[in-house]
Structure formats: structure tokens, C-alpha cells
Amino acid sequence: QKEVEQDPGPLSVPEGAIVSLNCTYSNSAFQYFMWYRQYSRKGPELLMYTYSSGNKEDGRFTAQVDKSSKYISLFIRDSQPSDSATYLCAMSADDYKLSFGAGTTVTVRA
Amino acid sequence: GAVVSQHPSRVICKSGTSVKIECRSLDFQATTMFWYRQFPKQSLMLMATSNEGSKATYEQGVEKDKFLINHASLTLSTLTVTSAHPEDSSFYICSARSSGKNIQYFGAGTRLSVL
Numbered sequence: 001q002k003e004v005e006q007d008p009g010p011l012s013v014p015e016g017a018i019v020s021l022n023c024t025y026s027n028s029a030f031q032y033f034m035w036y037r038q039y040s041r042k043g044p045e046l047l048m049y050t051y052s053s054g055n056k057e058d059g060r061f062t063a064q065v066d067k068s069s070k071y072i073s074l075f076i077r078d079s080q081p082s083d084s085a086t087y088l089c090a091m092s093a094d095d096y097k098l099s100f101g102a103g104t105t106v107t108v109r110a
Numbered sequence: 111g112a113v114v115s116q117h118p119s120r121v122i123c124k125s126g127t128s129v130k131i132e133c134r135s136l137d138f139q140a141t142t143m144f145w146y147r148q149f150p151k152q153s154l155m156l157m158a159t160s161n162e163g164s165k166a167t168y169e170q171g172v173e174k175d176k177f178l179i180n181h182a183s184l185t186l187s188t189l190t191v192t193s194a195h196p197e198d199s200s201f202y203i204c205s206a207r208s209s210g211k212n213i214q215y216f217g218a219g220t221r222l223s224v225l
Contacts, residue, residue, distance in 0.1 A: 102152070
């Protein structure tokens with residue numbers, strides 16, 4: 001069993017739809033949770049950072065962390081074609097080493 | 111803020127030569143830098159962790175004599191792929207973590223092709 005599970009998709013949605021992404025994990029020591037966006041042939045770009053459980057909102061993006069269920073989510077409202085990318089969840093304990101999900105490829109259709 | 115610059119973005123070299131990749135944190139001091147490798151349609155694989163002024167810590171299965179890492183200052187780390195072989199062709203990405211924060215900021219990556 002992988003430490004972080006993420007459905008690789010692909011996920012295709014029409015423009016304006018809500019994109020819902022999620023990851024599950026097994027390591028209860030994880031406290032820091034991140035979502036990165038990666039365009040083809042580019043490095044990952046940090047979208048959201050959450051410490052411990054809770055919700056965080058930034059513009060069209062909302063991140064949720066439920067440590068009791070070991071489940072994290074990312075929601076993208078009013079999706080745009082420019083949101084088409086691979087979304088990676090990542091998390092770490094106090095050792096700062098990131099464990100990544102497999103990444104979900106998202107396509108937003110115009 | 112939190113910009114990480116990685117150079118070169120693309121390099122093509124002959125088998126047997128060495129290639130150096132630079133990773134710089136432009137607007138913060140990076141206590142720790144990380145080097146990853148990414149294969150097509152796969153997630154990032156951590157190769158090594160480097161702390162300024164000390165030897166890098168390599169992940170299991172990564173040859174430290176082949177992938178030389180130097181972290182000489184709080185803003186610069188280099189990865190040298192020595193005696194490159196075609197199987198070393200890949201996408202290499204660095205990241206940097208600022209002191210006091212558990213967030214890694216990534217460079218744009220380097221695509222290495224060994225002929």
C-alpha cells in the first residue's frame with residue numbers, strides 16, 4: 001500500500017464546473033499538507049498549504065484536511081481552461097520530506 | 111516571493127560526460143534543498159536532501175558517486191550527474207525549504223537528454 005493514494009484520473013470537466021480532487025494517506029504523523037499544480041514539463045507550483053486539520057480558502061481554491069479520516073481535498077470553483085494541469089497532493093511530518101500522491105491530470109474543456 | 115531558479119532548463123550531452131544543474135533560492139535563504147527525479151506521467155521521486163554546509167543524504171538506491179550534490183551556501187545547491195548514461199535521461203527538479211517553514215518551493219526543472 002502506498003503511503004499517499006491519489007486517483008490519477010484523467011478528469012475532464014466543462015469550463016465553469018467545480019473540480020474536486022482528493023488524497024488519502026496512511027501515516028498518522030503527517031501534519032503538513034500541500035497541493036501543487038504542475039504544467040507539462042514544468043516544476044510544481046504551490047497552490048495551497050495547510051497545517052493540521054481544517055479548511056483554507058484562497059480565491060477559487062479551497063483545501064480541506066480531515067486528519068481523523070486521513071483525507072484531504074482540493075476544490076477549484078469556476079474552473080477555467082488554464083486550470084488544465086496535473087495536481088499533486090503532498091504531505092510531510094516533522095522531517096520535512098514530502099510524500100507525494102501520483103497526481104491527477106485535469107482537463108477543463110472550453 | 112519564494113522564487114527558486116533552476117538552470118539549465120534543458121541540456122543535451124554525450125554519454126560519458128558530466129552535467130551540472132544549479133538551483134538557487136532568489137528571495138529567501140534555503141536551510142534545506144531537495145533534488146527530485148520525475149519520469150513521464152509519474153510523480154516526483156526524491157533523490158537526496160542537502161543541508162547547507164553538510165553532506166547530502168541520499169535516498170535508498172540513489173548512487174551518491176554518480177549524483178554529486180553540493181550545497182555551498184544558503185541560496186545555492188548544485189547537482190552534478192557524472193559520467194552520464196542514456197538511462198540518466200530524465201526530468202530533474204530541485205526544491206528549497208526556507209528556515210522555519212515546512213513548505214518546499216520548486217524550480218522549473220531540467221530536462222536532461224544523454225545521447
